[in-house]
Amino acid sequence: MNSLDILGYCKRLEAVGVPREQAEVHAQMLAEVVAQVATKDDLAALKDELHTDIVALEARLKEWVKEWVSLYVQEQIQTLKVDMLKWFITISIAQASVIIAALRYLPH
Template structure:
């Protein structure tokens, strides 16, 4: 929290009946918490890169499943055709 916001917050607390020393302590403590949050919160760039990575992994998994199911379906179809040719009367 910058100094202008801190002073505004402190003034607001004092107007609501908080003693000046406590208002200063509250404003300083809140400023420290907000500064620490800036360091630990996810940034837009981080979220975008994380989402992009997850989508790439998902696409790879989807293609892998599609190829696997295509091969299995082809095997079942060929097996059914062989069974029909083998067991149908000529």
């Protein structure tokens, strides 16, 4: 919290010749401005809050990436399984055809 000695500020202005009413208005306006200025404590609290938010977002992002990679890998494995099954069936049919052809042309 910013602190300002309004009475002391007002007296200093009066000491250099500023009329009392003007000095009071100056002091009040300065107090309003100072009340809106961020302090080191305010900035430190904001820094801590932002750090907490960033850590939480980083954790969520890592979890999302992990989940996405897992789904992508599962999809690729499924695709490979289908491809392997196609090749297995094709090779089995070809092998059966070769065996049938060989048996057909063997002498009886």
